[in-house]
Amino acid sequence: MIPETLLQDPVVSALTAQFPSAVQSAKLAYGETTLILDPAQIVDVCRFLKTEQNFIRLSSVTAVDWYPREPRFEVVYHLQSLEKNRWLRLKCPVSGEKPEIDSVYSVWRSADWYERETFDLFGITFRNHPNLKRIMMPEGWKGHPLRKDFPIHGYKYSYAEQQ
């Protein structure tokens, strides 16, 4: 559901005209526009926003874990248009059982490390990412630390116990 005030927004109205089923809901809070999108259409929507609406910068990609709610994850994108001098937040719900979403690397190259970081810390797989490896944690690490069911101290207190 999209509120009346946002339907008059030129970016939102152009997007809904082009992709009628993509925007599941939207909200305007604290002066920031948030669009909740269908994850299957994320790459098309992003390409449209970049080429037609001048959102030439992808500032960041991250995720929020709403464990134990389902769909568990929200992948969050922050876009900036320098020409319009405005920001846009896109969110895609992703299920906890099979956390997968398409990579937007083909649209913005800056997605590379941000998606790797999200994969590393949340365990969300980005399809078609050129180099989806851990970036923060060591390569042999088990688990994804920013998930809510990952304990703050980790699974072990010392390496001595592990031996």
Added chain:
Amino acid sequence: MADYETLVELAEEAGEPQAGTTRRMTLNMGPQHPSTHGVLRIVLELDGETITKAVPEIGYLHTGIEKQCEVRTWQQVVPLTDRVDYLANLSNNLCYCLAVEKLLGLEVPPRAQFMRVMLTEITRINSHLVWLGTSALDVGAMSMFFYCFREREEILRLFEFFSGQRMMTSYFRIGGLALDAPRGWEKWIDKFLKVMPSRLDMFEGLLNENPIFKRRTQGVGFISLQDMLDLGVTGPMLRGAGLKVDARKDAPYSGYEKFDFDVPTRTENDVYARYLVRMAEMRESLKIIQQARDGMPGGPVTADAPKVVLPDREKMKTEMEALIYHFKIVTEGFRVPAGEVYQVVESPRGELGYYVVSDGTSKPYRVFMRTPSFGNLQALPTMFEGYPIADSIASLGSMDFVLGDTDR
């Protein structure tokens, strides 16, 4: 973080040399290397002197700050933000506080806003001085390092005077400042404002026309504006390529719209241009500090929000309510309405963004830090590949990253 296998893989890809061709060499730079300014590791593939492939490896300083934020109360997160970017700690404090204040709907009094602007600009000079000293040292100008650290010492003493701490100040709190500036602060600022311009003149006198410095930096470290925007580069690097972007102008926060300053840009798009941009930025910061010092309003330094801001010590001895609020804030913390906010400030390194999510409890549900160093470092392979290895040190210095900021 990759390991030894990455190196082997790269070496195998390069293979045995064909007749009449050269053999490519794989070189490991870092993680302990003096010019990586921290623990950054770069795996370089070289064809003679030319870099054909560069793979940066980060994560050596990953401390899980974002995870730690989730188990602390809102106010307890402030000292963690200091440690993200330890050269621009107040910019991080400011960004986090502004985000939470937005969620709370708090209005910070003008005196606190002016103090915040003034000290954040001093932080910018502090950070740029460290950058100037270390990156000039990288290209061989050793004396700059000593001069810059001498000035920085003055700034750290100033911070200690204001907050009691030299580096990890945590001076900005949700709702205002930790405490009002100590008596006589104007004298310290005046002294700083009097000394600093002549010191900047001296630095520019040493470097601007220095033939060695110019040969090492001019025409070095080129990366096209299109690539930079696509790769998420921000800050002085973009301004060195002629793009006038600055969050202080584009989306003013903390009362920056009341100050008169320019956003310096250059069009050469090389290491030298970035150097000139940062020098000009320091002068602009001095202008802002002067304006803030002259126009400093009176009044309180904390918002009128008894449920968020700790009460006055004296009040606690006479008023029961103040004591109750104090107890509540210290034990449980305060609740922040559910919602999400993305606050962007201009840190010395570029765009610093905090994405803060609240679920209505007294602890943040999620704090994501969009740090400028992480974004800028992504451009490293594009900047390195195809250029000589000797230039890489100068280009690396011009990016001005802090590894704590990259790895969080």
